[in-house]
Amino acid sequence: MKGGNGKLSVPVKIAAEAAMMIALASALSLFKVFRMPQGGSVTLGSMVPILLFAMRRGAKYGILAGVLFGLVRLYLGMYVVHPVQLLLDYPLAFGALGLAGLIKTGGDKPMHTVVGTALGIGGRFLSHWVSGIIFFAEYAPAGQHPALYSAIYNGGYLGVEFVISAVMVYLLAKTRVMKAFL
Amino acid sequence: MLTGLYVPKDTLFHRLDPRVKLLWTFLVLVASIATQFNCIKGAPVFLSVVVALALSGIGAGFAALLIFNMSAFLIAVILVWAGMYSSHGVPVLELGVFRLTDVGVSVALGKFFLIICPVLAFAVFFTSTKPYHVMWTLDKLGLPHKLSLAFTISLSMLPSIVKSTREVIEVQKTRGLALDRGWPLERLRKHIPIIVPLIARLLSDVWDLSMVLASRYAGYGRRTYVFEPKWSRGDSAFLLLSLLFYGGVALWGVFPYA
Numbered sequence: 001m002k003g004g005n006g007k008l009s010v011p012v013k014i015a016a017e018a019a020m021m022i023a024l025a026s027a028l029s030l031f032k033v034f035r036m037p038q039g040g041s042v043t044l045g046s047m048v049p050i051l052l053f054a055m056r057r058g059a060k061y062g063i064l065a066g067v068l069f070g071l072v073r074l075y076l077g078m079y080v081v082h083p084v085q086l087l088l089d090y091p092l093a094f095g096a097l098g099l100a101g102l103i104k105t106g107g108d109k110p111m112h113t114v115v116g117t118a119l120g121i122g123g124r125f126l127s128h129w130v131s132g133i134i135f136f137a138e139y140a141p142a143g144q145h146p147a148l149y150s151a152i153y154n155g156g157y158l159g160v161e162f163v164i165s166a167v168m169v170y171l172l173a174k175t176r177v178m179k180a181f182l
Numbered sequence: 183m184l185t186g187l188y189v190p191k192d193t194l195f196h197r198l199d200p201r202v203k204l205l206w207t208f209l210v211l212v213a214s215i216a217t218q219f220n221c222i223k224g225a226p227v228f229l230s231v232v233v234a235l236a237l238s239g240i241g242a243g244f245a246a247l248l249i250f251n252m253s254a255f256l257i258a259v260i261l262v263w264a265g266m267y268s269s270h271g272v273p274v275l276e277l278g279v280f281r282l283t284d285v286g287v288s289v290a291l292g293k294f295f296l297i298i299c300p301v302l303a304f305a306v307f308f309t310s311t312k313p314y315h316v317m318w319t320l321d322k323l324g325l326p327h328k329l330s331l332a333f334t335i336s337l338s339m340l341p342s343i344v345k346s347t348r349e350v351i352e353v354q355k356t357r358g359l360a361l362d363r364g365w366p367l368e369r370l371r372k373h374i375p376i377i378v379p380l381i382a383r384l385l386s387d388v389w390d391l392s393m394v395l396a397s398r399y400a401g402y403g404r405r406t407y408v409f410e411p412k413w414s415r416g417d418s419a420f421l422l423l424s425l426l427f428y429g430g431v432a433l434w435g436v437f438p439y440a
Contacts, residue, residue: 015328016392019335020384026336027343028380031351033373044347045377052381068333072340075304079297080215164370168377175378 014057018065021049026072033164042160047097047121048168054101055116055169062098062120070094081135088131096123105173113169121162128154187309187341191239195310199417200319203307206234206420209428210303214296217435221291226431228295231302238310248302256294263290313338318407327405335391346383350376 029046050069054062070090080086100120105112132150140149190196195203210231217223235248264286271285308316313334320330354375355361361372 011328012395013388013392015332016335016395017388019332019339020388020391022332022336023339023343024380024384026340027347028377030344031347033369044373048377049381049384064329065332068329068336071333072336075301075308075337077297078300080211080300081218081296082215160370164373167370168374171374172378172381 014061017057018053018061018068021053022065022069022072025049025069026076029073029076042157042164045161045164045168047124047161048165048172050094050097051100051117051120051165051169052113052172054098054120055103055105055113057101058104059098059101062101063095064098066097066120067091067095069097085131085135088127088134093124093127093131096120096127099123110170110173113173114166117162117166117169121158121165125154125158128158187244188312189238189240189244189309190312191310193237193239193310195234195238195306197416198310198420199411199413200307200311200315201322201411201413202417202421203311204319204323206424207300207303207307209424211300213428213432213435214299216432218292218296219289220435221288221295223431223435224292224295224299227299227428230427231299231306234306235302238306240305240309244309248305252298255298259294259297260287260290263293308337314407314409315411318410321405331395343380343384347376347380350379 025046025048028044028049031044031046032041033044034042050062050066053065070093073094074080074086074090078086078090080089097120099122100116102119103112103116105116129147129150132154133146136150136153137146140146210227213227214224217227235245240248260282264282265280267286267289268281268283271283271288273281273283274287275282311319316337317330317334320333321327325333351361359372359375361369363369364372
């Protein structure tokens with residue numbers, strides 16, 4: 001689509017796509033598949049839309065969409081004990097999902113999308129892990145290092161989320177759904 | 183499901199400048215963080231937010247839904263936090279292995295206020311502010327226009343997408359998909375026929391949305407607004423009172439012997 005001066009039509013489409021993906025990701029985050037025994041909820045592939053968007057449009061737009069998704073998640077239900085923890089657990093953690101865009105695949109290379117998913121969710125894990133060490137060390141069982149506790153807590157549900165997301169992006173890439181609609 | 187539910191009314195909160203309401207929301211967040219370790223200090227913040235919610239004219243249905251959700255959440259929080267602190271303080275209730283102590287109740291209520299107050303404050307902001315003015319506020323705060331546009335559209339679309347998700351889940355259930363049965367991996371596999379149609383449906387709408395935005399000249403130069411909120415004396419007075427109240431509560435919370 002070329003409109004007006006023909007220069008700005010693509011960013012408008014990117015903004016529309018980002019809005020749709022953020023809304024879908026936020027909606028999916030409200031549907032919990034199950035709760036992990038040590039805490040943390042596994043959602044219905046809520047990161048998939050942001051990961052796919054990042055891989056289609058690149059890391060820059062992916063990170064921006066991730067940050068906005070983090071702000072929506074903040075509104076939908078926040079647990080904030082410190083302003084720095086707010087930054088680490090919401091805008092930064094969800095913005096890190098945009099790192100998936102470092103593997104810019106256009107959404108049709110199945111194995112590349114899995115690597116991108118690993119990058120994005122790995123980035124989110126790092127941010128939550130650091131937050132856990134600094135702000136939630138008091139919840140670590142006696143004798144367990146906070147770094148290990150934070151890794152188990154965040155790695156538990158994010159590991160399952162990674163499996164869900166990887167399977168979904170793989171299937172979406174293989175069936176070329178993204179190419180069919182965009 | 184609170185998001186995107188702007189309720190058109192003429193209340194005190196509807197008349198306030200959106201920037202004042204957003205500042206008020208952040209003051210509630212700051213006061214909640216500062217008072218998180220003491221439920222007595224957190225109670226005034228909670229009460230103020232409940233009053234604000236009532237003043238924002240959310241309606242009886244929405245209020246009933248909030249009360250139900252908050253009650254369920256309060257019970258869950260008390261069970262979790264009271265369990266963690268069952269060996270601290272004086273017991274106030276003992277039912278078999280379950281032991282509720284005064285310290286456990288205090289910590290649980292503190293955590294309840296910490297989580298619920300900012301959520302309710304944001305609910306007040308969004309139910310009393312038109313999406314158009316949310317975008318205007320974000321623009322005024324210096325956020326690039328396309329980001330505030332994407333944020334506002336995504337919030338506005340959230341209720342309809344949640345509805346679509348529920349529809350897809352119901353359709354797949356009627357076709358024999360048992361989502362709540364089986365081992366975790368099996369249950370995960372069963373969710374794939376839900377997310378794929380949803381993504382496909384939304385991707386097909388991206389084109390329409392971008393056409394609408396382009397036809398409304400979005401993204402071409404600086405965005406102007408026909409109806410801009412005006413900062414009044416009432417806004418200044420509300421902000422001053424909020425600063426005094428929440429600032430005072432926050433200081434009370436930060437200094438343990440205050």
